[in-house]
Amino acid sequence: MALDNTPPLNSLGFAKPPAETRVVVAMSGGVDSSVVAAMLADEGYDVVGVTLQLYDHGAALAKKGACCAGVDIHDARRVAEEMGFPHYVLDYENIFQDAVIDEFADSYLAGATPVPCIRCNERVKFKDLLETAKDLDADCMATGHYIQRKMGANGPELHSAADSNRDQSYFLFSTTEEQLEYLRFPLGHLPSKDETRKLASKYGLVVADKPDSQDICFVPNGNYASVIEKLRPEAADPGQIVDLEGNVLGEHKGVIHYTIGQRRGLGIGGLADPLYVVKLDADKKQVVVGPKTALATRTIPVREINWLHDAPMTSREEWHLSVRVRSTRPPREAILRPISETEATVELLSPEEGVSPGQACVFYDTESTRIFGGGWIWRGY
CATH class of the missing domain: 3.40.50.620 (HUPs)
Known part of the structure; x- marks a missing residue:
């Protein structure tokens, strides 16, 4: 031997x-x-x-x-x-x-x-x-x-x-x-x-x-706005706060002062129901607000995907896994449907509020601690 x-x-x-x-x-x-x-x-x-x-x-x-x-x-x-x-x-x-x-x-x-x-x-x-x-x-x-x-x-x-x-x-x-x-x-x-x-x-x-x-x-x-204003002075340009129908509700001092899901500090008091930031339209310099229900979404487009599963992402029509769309939130069950090797659509089994373009969508195995990669959320809601 x-x-x-x-x-x-x-x-x-x-x-x-x-x-x-x-x-x-x-x-x-x-x-x-x-x-x-x-x-x-x-x-x-x-x-x-x-x-x-x-x-x-x-x-x-x-x-x-x-x-x-x-x-x-x-x-x-x-x-x-x-x-x-x-x-x-x-x-x-x-x-x-x-x-x-x-x-x-x-x-x-x-x-x-x-x-x-x-x-x-x-x-x-x-x-x-x-x-x-x-x-x-x-x-x-x-x-x-x-x-x-x-x-x-x-x-x-x-x-x-x-x-x-x-x-x-x-x-x-x-x-x-x-x-x-x-x-x-x-x-x-x-x-x-x-x-x-x-x-x-x-x-x-x-x-x-x-x-x-x-x-x-x-x-x-944690003052993002002050840093961005220093780097990009034009970022503080004022604009309108509008509802989902485009009605003007007030003025803002720059879209950089707002984030998706924000409720406080909007400066549009006197309304019967609370409103939340549901979209930031930088081109129109508009902050779009709406009811909390407007924040909920189940469909998330993801691109620049880094895939870490043993099998290619495109080898299946859909993957059942868990995803995290914010660092502070727990993973949610979802279905990932590949579009290409680096793009996919993620469907949440239950709606998530405040999903924001620019954040990451990270993929987790539902039966272990393994991470299957992730990508970038890239379109507004």
């Missing part, structure tokens, strides 16, 4: 000792990515920390507590020094401006509700940074995202995090099969964020008690 001399796989899935396995860790300066770097360094891996400076942390767009700027770069560097691995800061300001911030502003001007964190993962972290990791001869790149990479019969699969309250699958649906081969998510199996902070304390990290960043990193205090 022949002996199998193949070395066992290490915790990152490579058949060699950790010391011979180089891993680039994307470090935002927060507790999650810092724990990943410290944990892998403690296990003996050849860790290289990389932090991206995504915007000028001295400019008005920056805010205290945001990732990838100022104090966070300093915190990432301190963690690397404490754990004894090299750390580099890469200037990605121009890439981030072109690939994320400009599209964010233009999408809002077009009446959509964009999700720049997804584009940042897709176009910056998992594209340019991933290529940089390969240039550094790394075997893989690890991040602090709460999502799981599991090996299936046909290769690595994307799965929701063990902690549903921390799951970031909505923001990572566009991760491709090729990227998934190279990426690792060491925190995805943890039962809670408390476990991450315990690990941070175990390793004596300076960021152990650092609060989580909130909102979009380059948007101060």
